[in-house]
Amino acid sequence: MNIIVCAKQVIDVSEMKVDSSTKKPILQGIPQKISDIDKNAMEEAIKIKEKHGGKITVITIGPSDAKERIKELLAMGADEGVLVAPPDKFDYFVVSNLLAIAIKNIGEYDIILCGEASIDMFSGQAGPRLAGLLGIPQITYAQNLAVDKDKVTADRNMGDTAVTTESSFPVLITVTKEINEPRLPSLMQILGAANKPINEMTADSLKSGLNPKVEMLELKGVSMERKNIVYKDDIDESVGKLVDSLAKEGVLR
Amino acid sequence: MVLVYSDDKKITFELLNKGNEIAKELGEKLIAIIIGKPDDTLSQEYISYGADNVFVAETDIDQFKAEEYSVYLENIIKETGSETIIIGSNKNGKELASRLAGRLDVGCIIDCTNIYLKDKKLTTERVVYSGNAIAVEQFNSSPAVVTVPSKVFDPLPKDDKRKGDITKKKFDVEKSASKILKVQEMKTEGVNVEDAEIIVSCGRGFKNKEDIKMVQELADAIKGKTVGCSRPIAADLKWLSEDHWIGLSGHKVKPKLYIAAGISGQIQHIAGMRDSGIIVAINKDPEALIFKSADYGIVGDLYEVLPKLTSAVKDKIG
Numbered sequence: 226m227n228i229i230v231c232a233k234q235v236i237d238v239s240e241m242k243v244d245s246s247t248k249k250p251i252l253q254g255i256p257q258k259i260s261d262i263d264k265n266a267m268e269e270a271i272k273i274k275e276k277h278g279g280k281i282t283v284i285t286i287g288p289s290d291a292k293e294r295i296k297e298l299l300a301m302g303a304d305e306g307v308l309v310a311p312p313d314k315f316d317y318f319v320v321s322n323l324l325a326i327a328i329k330n331i332g333e334y335d336i337i338l339c340g341e342a343s344i345d346m347f348s349g350q351a352g353p354r355l356a357g358l359l360g361i362p363q364i365t366y367a368q369n370l371a372v373d374k375d376k377v378t379a380d381r382n383m384g385d386t387a388v389t390t391e392s393s394f395p396v397l398i399t400v401t402k403e404i405n406e407p408r409l410p411s412l413m414q415i416l417g418a419a420n421k422p423i424n425e426m427t428a429d430s431l432k433s434g435l436n437p438k439v440e441m442l443e444l445k446g447v448s449m450e451r452k453n454i455v456y457k458d459d460i461d462e463s464v465g466k467l468v469d470s471l472a473k474e475g476v477l478r
Numbered sequence: 479m480v481l482v483y484s485d486d487k488k489i490t491f492e493l494l495n496k497g498n499e500i501a502k503e504l505g506e507k508l509i510a511i512i513i514g515k516p517d518d519t520l521s522q523e524y525i526s527y528g529a530d531n532v533f534v535a536e537t538d539i540d541q542f543k544a545e546e547y548s549v550y551l552e553n554i555i556k557e558t559g560s561e562t563i564i565i566g567s568n569k570n571g572k573e574l575a576s577r578l579a580g581r582l583d584v585g586c587i588i589d590c591t592n593i594y595l596k597d598k599k600l601t602t603e604r605v606v607y608s609g610n611a612i613a614v615e616q617f618n619s620s621p622a623v624v625t626v627p628s629k630v631f632d633p634l635p636k637d638d639k640r641k642g643d644i645t646k647k648k649f650d651v652e653k654s655a656s657k658i659l660k661v662q663e664m665k666t667e668g669v670n671v672e673d674a675e676i677i678v679s680c681g682r683g684f685k686n687k688e689d690i691k692m693v694q695e696l697a698d699a700i701k702g703k704t705v706g707c708s709r710p711i712a713a714d715l716k717w718l719s720e721d722h723w724i725g726l727s728g729h730k731v732k733p734k735l736y737i738a739a740g741i742s743g744q745i746q747h748i749a750g751m752r753d754s755g756i757i758v759a760i761n762k763d764p765e766a767l768i769f770k771s772a773d774y775g776i777v778g779d780l781y782e783v784l785p786k787l788t789s790a791v792k793d794k795i796g
Contacts, residue, residue, distance in 0.1 A: 236607075238607050238608045238610065238745050239608075239744070239745040239767065241607055241608075241610050243610060243611075250607060250610055250611040316585065317576075317579070317585075317586060318579075318583065318584070318585055318586075321580055322583070341727070342727075344608070344726075344745075344746065345606065345607055345608075346606050346607075347589075347606070347608070347726055347727075347749075348587075348588040348589065348604075349572050349573070349576065349588060350572075350575075350576040350579070350586060350588050351576075352576070353544060353572075353573040353574075353576035353577040353580070354576040354577065354579055354580035354586065355580060356545075356577060356580065357548060357576070357577035357578065357579070357580025357581040358580035358581070358583065359580075360581075361655075362545055362654050362655045362656040363544060363545065363573065363577060363656070364656065365544070365569070365573045366569060378659065382664075382720075383569045383570065384568060384569050384664070384720075385663070385664055386661050386662060386663055386664055387660075387661075387662045387663075387664055388658060388660070388661050388662075389658070389659040389660040389661075390656055390657065390658055390659065391656065391657045391658075391659050392655055392656035392657070393655050396655075396656070401713075401727070402709070402713070402727075403713045403714060437585075437618075438584055438585030438617060438618060438619045438622075439585040439586075439587060439615050439616065439617055439618070440615065440616050440618055441613060441614070441615050442601070442614045442615060442616050443613075443614040444606075444611050444612070444613055444614075445611060445612045445613075445614065446610065446611050447605075447609060447610055447611055447612060449609075449748075449752055449771060451757060451770070451771055451772055451773050452772075452773040452774065453769065453770065453772065453773070453775075454773065454774050454775070455759075455764070455769050455772075455774075455775035455776070455777060456774070456775065456776050456777070457764060457776075457777040460776070460778045460782050460783055460786060461786060463776045463777075463778065463783075464776065464783065464786045464787050464790045465790060467758065467774055467776055467787065467790075468787070468790045468791055468794050470774055471735070471756070471758070471774070472794060474735075474756050474773075476676070476700075476734050476735040476755065476756050477700060477791065477794060477795050478701065478795060
């Protein structure tokens with residue numbers, strides 16, 4: 226079974242701050258990580274490989290420091306990494322095309338796994354968009370997967386309904402956070418990951434002249450101003466003060 | 479032309495208002511789309527809510543599959559020569575729009591909180607970085623595909639006198655290799671957190687399912703009655719149904735008062751409740767992230783704080 230995992234490097238949003246004078250979000254110097262739900266996709270790929278054998282290739286579109294993130298996924302259990310440096314300006318159109326070409330270069334595959342959405346943008350566009358571009362079936366929001374030799378069955382959380390979908394291969398599947406608990410690699414696995422190959426390439430080497438269809442005009446920071454009054458003393462006293470404060474705010478009626 | 483589509487007619491009504499505005503500005507017609515069996519009542523309703531015309535892609539398919547629905551939309555876009563496609567942002571709509579954009583290889587923006595024309599180009603706003611920023615983006619090409627969640631726009635007042643054409647057409651659409659085996663209604667407790675004025679929410683700090691009644695008691699005391707929760711309670715432990723779930727992948731709420739008990743304050747939860755009026759946090763860990771997003775907080779064991787708070791509230795408001 227050949228499995229491809231698409232993983233994105235994102236900033237740790239919980240560390241993000243908004244500059245109080247310019248009202249712009251500060252994106253520099255914030256720790257980077259693999260988007261949480263992409264790790265669930267990785268874990269699911271490993272589980273499928275454990276049952277059916279095969280090879281797991283992880284693809285990331287990102288800057289050169291994303292190589293360190295790919296190493297984490299190689300330590301978890303991926304066999305090979307592909308890192309494509311995007312052009313200066315990119316959008317979902319550019320990224321999905323780069324993913325599609327990189328995947329075609331890999332050759333035969335059965336399953337492409339993605340997280341339901343990245344935790345920075347939380348758009349959920351990349352997975353189904355890639356499936357449309359490749360012209361293969363898609364299974365979104367999978368909470369549970371049963372993989373057989375020639376088909377996969379998924380339980381999907383569609384909000385108002387729970388839908389069970391089956392598909393032959395190749396298929397693109399996006400998973401939710403509930404599907405599994407991503408493993409922490411052992412020290413041996415972390416050391417072993419150093420010997421696994423990471424193919425680095427530029428967007429231009431895959432396809433030149435990919436220009437975004439959507440341009441970012443502005444990124445406006447949204448600062449959350451809160452009073453941050455915390456009562457830490459005796460519980461009875463704290464409760465009394467809180468109720469008084471809430472009454473003054475006019476929210477107790 | 480400007481196309482509007484959602485499988486949820488309530489969202490379609492809302493999108494028709496904005497679509498109408500944009501179509502007028504562009505000097506184009508607004509077309510509402512129906513995929514399925516012809517439904518003249520629904521078609522007339524769409525016209526009453528602002529559509530100039532209705533396009534019905536006739537099909538016997540009654541189960542939603544993005545693979546097939548995206549081909550219907552692609553056909554309708556070509557047939558009508560449309561360049562602006564507005565789709566309702568429920569889960570079906572998001573995967574449909576994304577797949578459609580992939581097939582057409584065009585620009586797409588999901589979950590817009592505003593759409594408008596700027597220099598005659600479709601421009602959008604959406605919330606990114608868990609609510610820490612708003613991205614203002616603009617299409618430099620067409621067709622442009624956007625999705626808009628429910629309640630972003632209000633519908634126009636219904637005008638039954640409005641007239642419009644209804645076009646019905648069948649398309650040859652290849653069946654997808656995927657198969658839907660089962661569709662089940664999700665278990666709900668009929669809670670509507672999105673419209674609630676007061677919400678008391680619970681998280682991982684609760685040790686047992688039964689203990690959640692302490693939250694209900696406090697909610698009752700403040701006459702809020704609405705109980706919310708963070709991801710683990712609904713999605714992992716399933717102690718409450720998903721209609722209680724507040725967060726990035728759950729519901730987004732903006733009550734006057736939001737009380738978070740035993741919730742650590744992960745950014746994904748904050749994203750769902752950051753627009754609340756007053757936020758109160760109860761957590762035994764003084765370092766818990768939730769306190770940074772709260773107006774008032776009590777550091778203490780919720781098992782001690784909640785009953786005391788409930789009785790203090792009862793004393794106060796009687």
